[in-house]
Amino acid sequence: MCYYTYSDYLKNKYGRKVYKLPVNLPVTCPNRLEGDKGCDFCAEQGTGFEAVKSSVSVTEQLRSARAVIEKKYHAHKFIAYFQNYTNTFLSLDEFERYMTEAARVSDVIELSISTRPDCIREDYLKVLQYIQKVYGLEITVELGLQTVNYHTLRLFHRGHTLAEYIDAVRQIQEYEFEICTHVILNLPGDTDEDAVETAKILSALKIQTVKLHSLYIAKHTRLCEAYENGTITICSKDEYIKRLILFLEFLAPDIAVERLFSRIPKEDSVFSNWGMSWWKLKDEVTDKMKEKDTYQGKNFHYLAGAALKKLKGEEGFGIT
DSSP: OOSOBHHHHHHHHHSSOEEEEEEOOSOOOGGGGGGOOOSTTOBTTBTOTTOOOTTSOHHHHHHHHHHHHHHHHOOOEEEEEEOSSOGGGSOHHHHHHHHHHHHTSTTEEEEEEEEOGGGOOHHHHHHHHHHHHHHOOEEEEEEEEEOSOHHHHHHTTOSOOHHHHHHHHHHHHHTTOEEEEEEETTOTTOOHHHHHHHHHHHHHTTOSEEEEEOOOEETTSHHHHHHHTTSOOOOOHHHHHHHHHHHHHHSOTTSEEEESSOOOOGGGEEEOGGGSOHHHHHHHHHHHHHHHTOOTTTTOOSSSSGGGGGSTTGGGGSOO
């Protein structure tokens, strides 16, 4: 394979098939307070377009999703994936109650919690540490970064910059939880250089997984208004694939890649994946990488005192 897939990562980690079961909680986002619409690309329902209603209990959501996944993929171990909005924006008591309920569900071996870099705090991490200790579960925190370009983050009203992301990573790593970072590679205003720098920063911070998204235009968003007014344009499919491959070439080879393209129901968007299915696009990426004889981490040689490698007699500069 041209890149380290998330499925292989889970098999290496658990020695078996493991699948995510989505959970939707009654939570919002700090960017949606006081009538704000949130990030320009975020729809009213967040990312949970096909999620079960948040009024359904966590236990029932997990059991229902498990029945489908178990039958379809013959998996018997699962990750409770708190997918929608900012799950650490709940009160601490609510957060602990929901996480504990998921931890008690049979054959759930990991909790994966989606949140924002500016919503990571020590007391919430201590709750997760306690649950991990009591129930013997793995913990992954999924952070929405999108890009390291703080100008682009401001343009799309993310409400945080790169500094908050680095601070969140630092806090989470103190508890030895794993980190998945979400990135949109083709935000208007970003360049190939931004994609490379994003790969470099994720690699330098030693995160475990990355989830890549191609920008889609959800209905009833500020981004939709800008798209329909012609204020912004989206790069071509070929440009995105070129940037995606470039990102992978600079990404550390041990960072697992969970996704290459976004997914959104057709009825909820005005633009998604250039009118193509995500799996066909994924095949096109791997075909192009094989054609180019390239792979994830091909250009991963910029850390650990890279400039010193240019010195002649490098072996003579060791500490004695």
